[in-house]
Amino acid sequence: MIVVDVKLACCPAARIDLPLYSLHCRLPPPTTTTQLTMAAAATSLANPAAFSSSLTRRCHHHQQVFPSIATLNVSNSTKQRSFKTLITSNPTLTRRPSVVAAATSDSSSSVSGASFHGTCYVVRDNIDTDQIIPAEYLTLVPSKPDEYKKLGSYALIGLPASYETRFVEPGEYQSKFSIIIAGDNFGCGSSREHAPVALGAAGVAAVVAESYARIFFRNSVATGEIYPLESEVRICDECKTGDVVTIELEQSLLINHTTGKQYTLKPIGDAGPVIEAGGIFAYARKTGMIPA
């Protein structure tokens, strides 16, 4: 049964709100995966990543016009015959792509020159937190260093067998892949912070997804474990597991050395100065929300 992602016009198109958080950029440019992991671990334990004061971006480029009811029914019929679209929604609602006042034009300039280089691991849409870190491992408490390390060994162990390459080899605590490339709605499902933690503990430096589920994104930035970057196009369709890639944060660029292609990434946002402050707790102290 093919699951067609029926995107009713209003919702994806109106994904105007960028996730709240932005990324910690004080990590030194990683030379090896291990170094980044250690840096990430140290930074994440000391300085969970920062908030941005506000992040905006352009509306999603998907549907701009609300489909008519007839169109909806037709598209649903390819999904499964009998599940009817019975919800009526306003057919003349139009959504225009550039109404968002983007305050992000100066975004990436504040992110100091961090770049990530490594091999990538490619996953599809809707990778949920059960796949990232199955529930049976949640007895491990991320704030305990030895259990943090163990979480890394189980990262993405819940992926189905159709993913022939395992993310972390049996017996290892780290992955040889330091960048994950994903489709839509990465990290959907549970609020478990163990999910970005497991990825970070396994040595993931950054995830480049088409879009994120909100709690996962928020947790990623709060912990500083991984950089949750967003792509403009479906990079997951054009990259393969094992490709060598570089992410240049300042230029918001992903370069796939294996295919020779480059992709623009969406800017992190105007969180640069907040990131420089060094994390949610540091930000709160700096702005006087909690005593220094």
Place this chain on the structure above:
Amino acid sequence: MATLSFISSNSSLLFNKISISKQKKAPTKILAVMTPETSERKPSTTGSVKTGMTMTEKIFARASERSQLSPGENVWVNVDILMTHDVCGPGSIGVFKKEFGDNAKVWDREKVVLIPDHYIFTSDERAKRNVDILRDFADEQNIKYFYDITDRGNFKANPDYKGVCHIALAQEGHCRPGEILVGTDSHTCTAGAFGQFATGIGNTDAGFVLGTGKLLLKVPPTLRFVLDGEMPDYLLAKDLILQIIGEISVSGATYKAMEFVGTTVESLSMEERMTLCNMVVEAGGKNGIIPADATTFKYLEGKTSLSYEPVYSDAQAGYLAEYRIDVTKLEPLVAKPHSPDNCGLARECKDVKLDRVYIGSCTGGKTVDFVAAARVLLASGDKVKVPTFIVPATQKVWMDLYTLPVPGSGGKTCSEIFEQAGCDAPRSPSCGACVGGPLDIYARMNEPQLRL
């Protein structure tokens, strides 16, 4: 700070222009837009600057001590209740101590609710240790609400133990209209049924709340779902929310509030409303919310002595989109593997072979769910054909199974009907096998099977 302005227009007056601006008070004339705009005219030139707010926006405004705000703004809100459980509590406590110091005190010992519920009835030592961590913290901080369990062999021997956190929060009167409730669990959105803002957060955010009682949140725009029509006998709120998720997809409500209104919603019990809001996160939603009414107030009577002030969406509030559903046209649904939005009609799945049936969880383990199941079993008069596991959400629900007469059964209780139908006896209340967890959790699927 960046401002958002997104403009929607349509041919009915259901939608209004949403414009967010920070300038002076708007002129009183409100423009009713009849045709889609063709030019990008700024709100200030059209004279339709909005001041109405949705109930979610109002809750944010009150919690951040602002008179007005709009979707997209990031605000520091005062948290009324922070809930955590045995899986994420220890991690949150770890962050709290690390950031605020080993001797730090929580911001308010009466606003932290510790509810062990996930990995309870198991021999897993780390799982038991995690409940111990909660207990140590509760003792050290003199936490008022800690629903402890020590005797795992007999859940009834633990007078404080409740069961599934989201149901326990409601039953213990911690859900109140107009408040902000955050919890370290994705289904914290369940509490929105009480007309409050409730959402799931991670350990680090929870650690922050523990120390400060505040959280930096972005105000979400609202999707409005108007459900009208008399609820047919063969439908439950779960069918309604599955219909919605099936249509808007698992990312259809990402970063948005889902507001449920209409005559059908008004006719639903609190438990059914909780089911609706519970699965908001399955659509990617930030929170689900239902306006408080007489049903809500009656439910809360005797459960809480704290005062509360409900809020309601303004008539001219702006919504991102509005959906209208005539529930009389719906049929029972099933979410098929492997996604909550892969919905099909139950009647079309009747030839699918099942390996087992599990009735439980925060979504489907409340009294109303068991009564509905009992009525189906009673009507069939048959025995179940596959192993059927019954896991009530809380101690209260467990009691109801054994005491409440099922309508139309001639005085039988749910437990009697389940027994006669050959189901497994009702088990200790907890999240149970829904989330999985340690391999020895009751009814856990430890091999590929099809479970309803």
